[in-house]
Amino acid sequence: MDKNKWIAVAVCIGLTAAAYIGSTGLFYTDYRPIRNYDLVAFAGSWAGLIYMLVRDRNRKDR
């Protein structure tokens, strides 16, 4: 994990938080619990990203 990969992870955490707030209405409208719809999308995107980071852990090509 180099610095650029950590930046990508931090941005993706931010995007996840934005999608969570947008879907639940936290801070801006009536709160609605997070839906399976969103949880599946979070699980899929994070599983895929972690797979890619593990796959590229020793990658040297730039």
Added chain:
Amino acid sequence: MASASPWYYIIHWLRLYFGAHLMFSGIRYALTGYVPEIPGVGGEWVQANADIYLYQMIKYLELITGAMLFFNRFPLLALILEFPATVNIFWLNTFIVATPRQLFTGPQELFLNGVLLLAYSGWMYAAVKPKLEPLWLWDGGMTYKPGIGDRIINK
């Protein structure tokens, strides 16, 4: 896009997120026939689409394009095929339904599809020319010859 750039992983995260999001929506419809309850004229529009079977077609399109994006198969084609549905969702949620949550989910859909289209459209750059000559899909191998966009068949 350099694979060492943060963008590389951010774009792939967005592709996986949008793919899973579309696939879930399509599979949910295919398994349960779920149609969201939408207030007002937006709901009438969706019901009219369901009555002429367009809604069903869009849901199966979402299933297919979502799988294409999630499993990274023909992602640019999937983004182009999904874009009309995305524009429809954006317009309906943002300007017609316009409840607080829809003011988020409408632009979100356009953001996901739009950013991903921008991120993948570099591949189309060479072909987006003001005076592009027609070229059948099955003659596509000619695009690898020098002079793309010119009258390459006569060369």
